[in-house]
């Protein structure tokens with residue numbers, strides 16, 4: 001009898017142990033499977049990491065907290081093997097990205113001076129608008145026209161940010177970057193940065209291989225107001241602080257606040273055409289705003305083209321051309337999807353081309369499954385934009 005009980009007891013214990021083994025095994029298998037899934041499928045939302053706020057995922061989001069951390073990415077390409085992000089105000093994720101997003105967290109700024117100039121250093125992750133405020137507080141004047149541009153100091157040279165008559169390249173003396181091809185910090189002077197309209201070497205030759213770590217500015221002590229734009233011209237002898245306040249006021253009244261309504265500022269670049277094309281267009285479309293730039297070229301206001309093409313307020317589901325600013329596309333309820341954005345971009349480009357024969361290009365950088373998308377295919381070629389539009393199951 002006692003032996004029977006002991007046997008039953010042993011059997012129960014053995015069964016329990018077996019069951020426990022099975023549970024451990026199943027848990028381990030599940031853990032391995034979920035790890036595999038997580039390493040293959042993007043599940044981390046990037047919605048709050050870009051100001052257009054489309055719903056999209058990436059596989060991983062990590063940060064670079066020191067120059068030493070940059071070494072992890074040596075030999076890899078930004079925009080393909082991983083994506084560097086500042087504050088995501090010039091980037092749109094139109095699809096899930098099957099890779100890692102990397103956010104530099106490099107802070108610090110300082111001012112030195114001689115008799116004629118201020119020499120200002122700022123690390124890449126400093127917020128641009130806070131930087132402008134800090135300069136004003138230190139009585140360093142010159143960048144006030146660029147107030148309230150979203151984003152980081154590190155991204156400012158990349159597309160040579162500009163507004164209200166000023167471009168940041170006028171004040172940049174050099175840019176430090178971590179060279180992903182050799183693992184060294186390099187310094188480029190302003191000339192080597194090859195600045196142009198919303199352009200620099202960091203959008204060209206060094207697009208995939210530079211992590212910008214620091215920007216240096218030389219700002220003359222002798223300050224001259226640049227107050228030709230709109231209501232800035234109404235202020236008598238404006239101070240830098242007055243220009244700052246007015247620029248903030250104009251921007252707040254004209255542009256949608258990305259905190260409230262997803263957007264990436266101007267979605268399209270203002271096209272630049274040669275003199276002959278400008279003359280032809282001026283004859284054909286009296287009233288077309290053409291602004292002379294270098295070498296006989298003229299810049300056309302893309303917002304005007306979109307407006308005249310009847311696209312102001314044009315909406316595809318939750319994505320729209322802004323009612324007052326035709327150059328700005330918006331994510332109306334912060335609920336839009338990449339496919340609708342791509343369809344709207346396509347429609348805007350095609351309609352403007354049909355009416356004016358001018359090809360628009362995007363100022364904003366768009367990303368899909370494999371990294372940066374080239375949306376600049378010439379007419380007749382299939383752009384990656386069309387490929388995204390036709391993709392099945394793309395949100």
Ligand SMILES: Cc1cc2nc3c(=O)[nH]c(=O)nc-3n(C[C@H](O)[C@H](O)[C@H](O)COP(=O)(O)OP(=O)(O)OC[C@H]3O[C@@H](n4cnc5c(N)ncnc54)[C@H](O)[C@@H]3O)c2cc1C
Nearest residue numbers: 086087088089090091150151152154155161162212264265
């Ligand atoms: C409402 C609104 C208004 C705007 N107004 C203006 C305007 O008036 N003028 C103007 O010029 N722009 C304007 N912009 C565009 C945007 O603010 C600028 O392009 C800004 O410099 C982007 O900064 P970011 O840190 O958000 O860059 P992100 O959008 O995060 O990145 C932009 C590109 O730079 C790369 N990048 C970012 N950081 C680094 C780094 N440290 N090293 C190397 N590559 C990097 C990224 O890979 C990406 O390709 C506006 C945007 C918004 C949303």
